[in-house]
Amino acid sequence: MTAEWQDKTREVRQGEELDAAWLERFLKEKLPELSGPLVVEQFPGGHSNLTYLLRVGEREMVLRRPPFGAKNIKAGHDMEREFRILSHLMPVFPRVPRPLVFCPEDGSPLGAPFYVMERVRGVILRGRPPKGLSLGESDYRRLSESFVDNLVALHAVDLQASGLASLGKPEGYLGRQVQGWTERYQKSKTDDLPEMEEVATWLAANLPPDTGAGATFIHNDYKYDNLVLDPDDLSRIRAVLDWEMATVADPLSDLGMALAYWIEPNDPEELRSLGIGLTSQPGNLSREELVARYEEKSGRQVHHLSFYFVLALFKVAVIAQQIYARFKRGYTKDERFAGLIFAVAVLGRLAAKAIESGGVKPPASL
Numbered sequence: 001m002t003a004e005w006q007d008k009t010r011e012v013r014q015g016e017e018l019d020a021a022w023l024e025r026f027l028k029e030k031l032p033e034l035s036g037p038l039v040v041e042q043f044p045g046g047h048s049n050l051t052y053l054l055r056v057g058e059r060e061m062v063l064r065r066p067p068f069g070a071k072n073i074k075a076g077h078d079m080e081r082e083f084r085i086l087s088h089l090m091p092v093f094p095r096v097p098r099p100l101v102f103c104p105e106d107g108s109p110l111g112a113p114f115y116v117m118e119r120v121r122g123v124i125l126r127g128r129p130p131k132g133l134s135l136g137e138s139d140y141r142r143l144s145e146s147f148v149d150n151l152v153a154l155h156a157v158d159l160q161a162s163g164l165a166s167l168g169k170p171e172g173y174l175g176r177q178v179q180g181w182t183e184r185y186q187k188s189k190t191d192d193l194p195e196m197e198e199v200a201t202w203l204a205a206n207l208p209p210d211t212g213a214g215a216t217f218i219h220n221d222y223k224y225d226n227l228v229l230d231p232d233d234l235s236r237i238r239a240v241l242d243w244e245m246a247t248v249a250d251p252l253s254d255l256g257m258a259l260a261y262w263i264e265p266n267d268p269e270e271l272r273s274l275g276i277g278l279t280s281q282p283g284n285l286s287r288e289e290l291v292a293r294y295e296e297k298s299g300r301q302v303h304h305l306s307f308y309f310v311l312a313l314f315k316v317a318v319i320a321q322q323i324y325a326r327f328k329r330g331y332t333k334d335e336r337f338a339g340l341i342f343a344v345a346v347l348g349r350l351a352a353k354a355i356e357s358g359g360v361k362p363p364a365s366l
Helices: 020-030 079-089 137-155 173-188 194-205 251-260 287-298 305-328 335-357
Strands: 038-042 050-056 059-065 099-103 114-118 216-218 227-230 233-240 247-249
Touching: 020 038, 020 050, 020 099, 059 079, 079 099, 079 114, 137 216, 137 227, 137 233, 137 251, 137 287, 173 194, 173 251, 173 305, 194 305, 194 335, 216 251, 247 251, 251 287, 251 305, 305 335
Parallel strands: none
Antiparallel strands: 038 050, 050 059, 059 114, 099 114, 216 247, 227 233
């Protein structure tokens, strides 16, 4: 595989260093087959948990730990739970990295719990294709179709056989989501954004029936840049990454999250400028086509689509708000986070427009 197409690493950011000497001893105790000195680099992408490349000889592994300053934000930073999810998924949904070892906080001099998994080599599509990689309309069409089909396959995982059934509480999930994300927004709020307040109020008043029936295992952050693709066939998904928000719940909430990250060519410039991904390139399914394919492949009817779309937009906006608040309060020096309040405002306005329109078509303006 062309090395240029892989995710690039860099030196570890100041203030986010690991104790490499301790980590090398720990890894070689847990994985005695390792041989050679440990080299630690950091993946600069991502906006939540910190991700490092560990190289020992020819062996490549990935370490994940919570971000600094996130001790009061429990959701999305439970490393033990994420490690357990990967361990249960691997036998029944093999498109995940193989988990290797977990270390709890009380055994870690890194200041936080962490886990290590095998690195899955491949192409990850972020804001722009990797240098030298050209994708045409047919490539994006096949990729976007595989994107939906892979989500359907995840939602078909046998909860009992996989041991995943205990990892969620499906009944009342939507109500807890609305309440929980509203509380997270209020705790991390830094600016006055009326649309965010309006959207939270609307969500609480428009909850669909929420009995827990039909629950599946869901990823909860499903998007192009959480997929590792085969460089010889970009429609073939080698692995799905970032399982920190996965749970057992309403599968339509997972579809809603995918739609929230799905930017179309006719979306307003403010939304396209966020650089969320490459779904706006010619050939990709539209949001409506994505929903139709999901219905066809899963045999599941999509009701209350507007609610799930608005809830997902609100959640993405709150995630951005939490990260921005950490930056503003000095817990991270990552300059990428300085402009995230703009994303919060844009996503809040899009959610308000979606409430007005009752659908997922691109609005004329924000």
